[in-house]
Amino acid sequence: MGATYHQFCPVAKAMELLDERWTMLVVRELVAGSRHFNDLRRGLPRISPTLLSKRLQSLVAAGIVERRPGEREVQYVLTQAGQELAPIVAALGAWGVRWVGELGxxxxxxxxxxxxxxxxxxxxxxxxxxxxxxxxxxxxxxxxxxxxxxxxxxxxxxxxxxxxxxxxxxxxxxxxxxxxxxxxxxxxxxxxxxxxxxxxxxxxxxxxxxxxxxxxxxxxxxxx
CATH class of the missing domain: 3.30.1050.10 (SCP2 sterol-binding domain)
Structure with missing residues (x-):
């Protein structure tokens, strides 16, 4: 979990979970349809495998992602709580398009x-x-x-x-x-x-x- 703000505000409580580096980008990839670890890594090429595993574990523990073992690969699927983050991801992206400056x-x-x-x-x-x-x-x-x-x-x-x-x-x-x-x-x-x-x-x-x-x-x- 990220920083603890010690506030009852639901925004603060949500950010305690979601403001760790890469967490919202992992959610973005899941919203975009990635289901397997290697697919997530291809959508997030600069994250280390160890850190990606850690972020997925945190999201599973928080009830945002469900881990489903398969015959060949484990699948990571958004729960209802995770699916409700989809419009938030879209809104963040739209805000970024409108207000964030030049690409480096x-x-x-x-x-x-x-x-x-x-x-x-x-x-x-x-x-x-x-x-x-x-x-x-x-x-x-x-x-x-x-x-x-x-x-x-x-x-x-x-x-x-x-x-x-x-x-x-x-x-x-x-x-x-x-x-x-x-x-x-x-x-x-x-x-x-x-x-x-x-x-x-x-x-x-x-x-x-x-x-x-x-x-x-x-x-x-x-x-x-």
Whole structure:
């Protein structure tokens, strides 16, 4: 548990549980649909396995998360108490979009961007069969420049090594601009017109690619 405020105020009592570092981000990942430890780690790449285990234990002990043993992997599922945090997570994100300033360079993580993209693929919009989208970020470190989404019904895999399949569309982008596109700060079309995002592939696939991804819940938040 976090700091003890010794106040009867329910805000203070809630924050005694939720204000520890990473706790609300673990809840965010669970709200977004992550169920397994490794999925949580991919959505929170900078947290250590030990600290993630500790935060999950705290959330289970508080009745916010239920731990369900499975045949292969343990599942972590939000209880009713945890599900009631979903609108709070959404409200925090919307407030952050409107009032928190410029993104720092260390906030720009291609691994996290691709993980977010992968769980927002609209399978109904993607061509049938296997569709591979390559993302290249030329300005980042060489080992983080190239990423692939391998989309097959009903799965999406994120690869940082060439999976060896034919690429349908290649996206070459400035990482910061691509993050802004994904957040909804800039449209795909404006980024492409500015030359910050380029799509290579057959014209019908290039035109369709933005529709393959459902926008984030924060894309529609009115900007200040």
């Amino acid at each position: 360079d260390r906030d720009l993580d291609p691994k996290l961007l691709l993980w977010d993209l992968h769980r927002n693929v609209d399978h109904d919009a993607v061509p049938t069969g296997r569709t591979v989208v390559q993302f290249r970020f030329p300005e980042v470190a060489p080992r983080k420049q190239d990423w692939w989404l391998v989309i097959t019904p009903p799965d999406v895999d994120v690869c940082d090594v060439d999976p060896g399949h034919e690429v349908a569309v290649r996206v070459t982008a400035d990482l910061r601009r691509m993050v802004l596109v994904w957040r909804g700060d800039v449209s795909w079309w404006d980024a492409m017109r500015a030359g910050d995002v380029a799509l290579d592939g057959p014209e019908p696939l290039r035109r369709a690619l933005p529709s393959w991804f459902r926008p984030t819940v924060f894309a529609s938040v009115p900007r200040v």
